[in-house]
Amino acid sequence: MANPIRVTTMLSTFLLKRLTLLIPVLFGMSVVSFSLVHLIPGDVVTVIAGAEIAADSEEAMNIRRSLNLDLPLPVQYLRWITDVLQRDLGMSLVNKSSVGQEIVGHIPVTLALTGIAMLISVIIGIPAGVWAASRQGRPSDFSLRIFSLAGMAIPTFVASVTAVLFFSLFFPQVQLFDRLDFANDFHGAIGTLLLPAAVLSLSSISTIMRYTRGAMLEVMREPYITTARAKGAAPMRILLKHGLRTALLPVVTASGLIAAQLISGVVVVEQVFGLPGLGQLMLSAISSRDYTLIQGTVIVVGAMVVLINLAVDLAYQFLDPRI
Numbered sequence: 001m002a003n004p005i006r007v008t009t010m011l012s013t014f015l016l017k018r019l020t021l022l023i024p025v026l027f028g029m030s031v032v033s034f035s036l037v038h039l040i041p042g043d044v045v046t047v048i049a050g051a052e053i054a055a056d057s058e059e060a061m062n063i064r065r066s067l068n069l070d071l072p073l074p075v076q077y078l079r080w081i082t083d084v085l086q087r088d089l090g091m092s093l094v095n096k097s098s099v100g101q102e103i104v105g106h107i108p109v110t111l112a113l114t115g116i117a118m119l120i121s122v123i124i125g126i127p128a129g130v131w132a133a134s135r136q137g138r139p140s141d142f143s144l145r146i147f148s149l150a151g152m153a154i155p156t157f158v159a160s161v162t163a164v165l166f167f168s169l170f171f172p173q174v175q176l177f178d179r180l181d182f183a184n185d186f187h188g189a190i191g192t193l194l195l196p197a198a199v200l201s202l203s204s205i206s207t208i209m210r211y212t213r214g215a216m217l218e219v220m221r222e223p224y225i226t227t228a229r230a231k232g233a234a235p236m237r238i239l240l241k242h243g244l245r246t247a248l249l250p251v252v253t254a255s256g257l258i259a260a261q262l263i264s265g266v267v268v269v270e271q272v273f274g275l276p277g278l279g280q281l282m283l284s285a286i287s288s289r290d291y292t293l294i295q296g297t298v299i300v301v302g303a304m305v306v307l308i309n310l311a312v313d314l315a316y317q318f319l320d321p322r323i
Contacts, residue, residue: 018310025306033298034077037291044093044289067093089296094288099296102281108182109277114262116197121204121258129212134239136217144209151206156265159199160272176273196273200265204258211254215247256312260305
């Protein structure tokens with residue numbers, strides 16, 4: 001039996017190492033996002049002053065100086081990253097509001113949408129993968145594999161638009177663009193997010209199902225599975241207790257990557273369904289060339305993805321203590 005103190009120390013060391021590795025990852029992401037944002041065609045000064053104002057006019061130059069956009073890019077980056085390290089994401093260049101407050105106001109929708117989509121993906125994808133593996137070569141296995149290929153092939157924006165058109169034409173009583181109010185109508189808000197989450201999870205269900213099926217087929221060929229069958233263990237017990245636990249390791253890895261993809265995929269879904277989340281906030285910031293708002297949103301989304309990967313690494317400890 002493992003020493004609990006030793007196990008706790010090992011886990012603490014592992015967590016500390018992973019958190020240390022996050023620093024260069026987030027730093028590199030901040031540099032790349034800052035550089036790419038300033039390569040976007042157009043100018044925020046044009047948005048603020050109007051298209052009729054010349055870019056080299058005195059008024060445009062005054063606006064640029066007031067926003068510190070006349071400084072060299074390395075200086076602008078150092079000022080911005082210094083503020084970020086002090087938990088200050090800056091002020092929006094266009095509407096003069098706090099970037100942090102803007103993100104806090106929009107992030108609950110994105111987290112709820114992503115969480116529901118991930119829950120749907122796991123609840124449907126893992127059982128479907130186990131069922132397909134147990135029925136290998138049969139019509140039900142073939143049908144599930146066809147569904148998974150279709151789910152992975154259909155782009156998210158196509159599925160989103162199709163869902164909106166379908167429900168608008170055949171189920172007009174369904175409120176697709178209802179107001180979200182988590183504080184006063186939590187259940188109603190979750191109900192509004194179910195259809196967008198289902199659309200968002202379509203590709204994820206297919207991916208998880210294929211990973212689960214492949215992992216289960218590999219595990220079911222292991223000698224200990226043959227031994228369990230020889231001892232007369234029930235087929236369902238072999239499938240779920242002996243097979244699924246081991247097969248979940250690659251599925252957990254895939255789920256972490258899928259969760260990161262879901263966060264990036266919410267941009268399209270939120271725009272189509274009119275959901276006030278981070279995706280819609282980011283698109284609005286890009287269209288107005290609001291540099292600080294774009295950078296703040298990107299750094300927050302990137303941190304969420306990094307934390308998801310950390311959670312996946314920690315989940316390994318519970319699925320396979322030998323790691």
